[in-house]
Amino acid sequence: MAETVTVTLDEASDLCLRVLTGAGLGRRHAEAVAAVIVAGQRDECHSHGLYRLIGCARALATGRVNKAAMPKVIDSAPSILKVDADFGFSSYAYNEGIELAVEKARSQGLAAFVINNCYHFSALWPEVEPLAERGFAALALTPSHSWVAPAGGTKPVFGTNPIAFAWPRVDNHPFVFDFATSATARGEIELHRRAGKSLVPGLALDRNGQPTVDPAEALRGAMLTFGGHKGSALSTMVELLAGPLINDLISLESKALDDGLDATPCHGELILIFDPRVFLGEALGKNLARAELLFDAIIGQDARLPSQRRYQARLNSLHAGMSVQRSVYEELIALVKTLGASRNVCACERPA
Structure with missing residues (x-):
């Protein structure tokens, strides 16, 4: 099974809106958040793309984010x-x-x-x-x-x-x-942890203040x-x-x-x-x-x-769709169902 899934911009936007509105955000609030998430994925800024939707849902679940913000x-x-x-x-x-x-x-x-x-x-x-x-x-x-x-x-x-x-x-x-x-961005360390990959040296310290290439230790220590x-x-x-x-x-x-x-x-x-x-x-x-x-x-x-590499990635995404880490994609599809946001057929859902 491939490690990535390809989605269109419309599918990514649909997925974002289902998660965010399912988590309780109003439509305008959700659309504002979805737009920047999709833009990140479109430009292959993976640590700030659809992966961030998981964090947004978690933040909403804590009750700290004001779902009815004005x-x-x-x-x-x-x-x-x-x-x-x-x-x-x-x-x-x-x-x-x-x-x-x-x-x-x-x-x-x-x-x-x-x-x-x-x-x-x-x-x-x-x-x-x-x-x-x-x-x-x-x-x-x-x-x-x-x-x-x-x-x-x-x-x-x-x-x-x-x-x-x-x-x-x-x-x-x-x-x-x-x-x-x-x-490095914290999201990059989190993506390395999810993928079971080591960091390059010089990015982080463990809890004891010692250099580490273990992303889990880096997240518990200091960047x-x-x-x-x-x-x-x-x-x-x-x-x-x-x-x-x-x-x-x-x-x-x-x-x-x-x-x-x-x-x-x-x-x-x-x-x-x-x-x-x-x-x-x-x-x-x-x-x-x-x-x-x-x-x-x-x-x-x-x-x-x-920015030149990002613009090229944008062009590629517009023509061929966006590549998303499969584990991230599957977690988001499961989240849609958990939030009860998939009573209708979800355009973003597809077979493995």
Whole structure:
């Protein structure tokens, strides 16, 4: 039996909505969550694709996520927009506030979009890439649970603390990067554990503070930052800008709030939106062209330009469907049935 199953985007979306609505989310809330999960799977970001649906269902089952959340949009200042997510998933709050945040960026040249009191489970690139497609540059930061040790330490302090950035390009996909300041994403360690595969060295420590390649021990111990002290410094920056600056939780506080339930991390998010048209005026075209000189210098020597591999994966998925780890797929189908969301024939279900 093959280790993977191929599904279409529609089947993946149907599966997400059945799980999420079966777990009690309203339709708009569920659609916002499903969209980012399907986007992750479509672009072969497997640790942030359909696998994340399992974690979302678990978080909903704990009762911590507000299934009836009503995000509140707060017009805080000419260049600051806040959305109180009402302890729902971040993607729902993002959808409720993003258009007003964009208006502020167009008016002021720069807008800070703050999401508070949210459960954040997804990659960050789905939040900045659409902004770049509309001509903006954008930077997103968020903490998580304290899973990562600082450089030179052995005890978890930081979250995986991702940073995402997007830059608009004319007649081309935006330049986008999205990476954890930890040496790898936690979801990748979890997928290795599920598959019975060892980690590469240098990613994690066990409970005794010793290096380990055992993913189960890594999940019980501490992850490491990428680049030693440099990743540790960047992770600290994320904690501060997406924590105290926006009056929300740092990763240590998010983990304490969880109190062992293993729910999705609860904290805040900061997205900075830059409008090059306001910054540059008539010099916009010239400077976008200068940016292309930089990209050409990278690609011209066959170096990797971040996001290019993901765009190719997206094209493949649109033509040939998306590959999903069979164990993940079967767990989700079982979850649909458990939640009673399959009273009608589930379009996503297929024989082994």
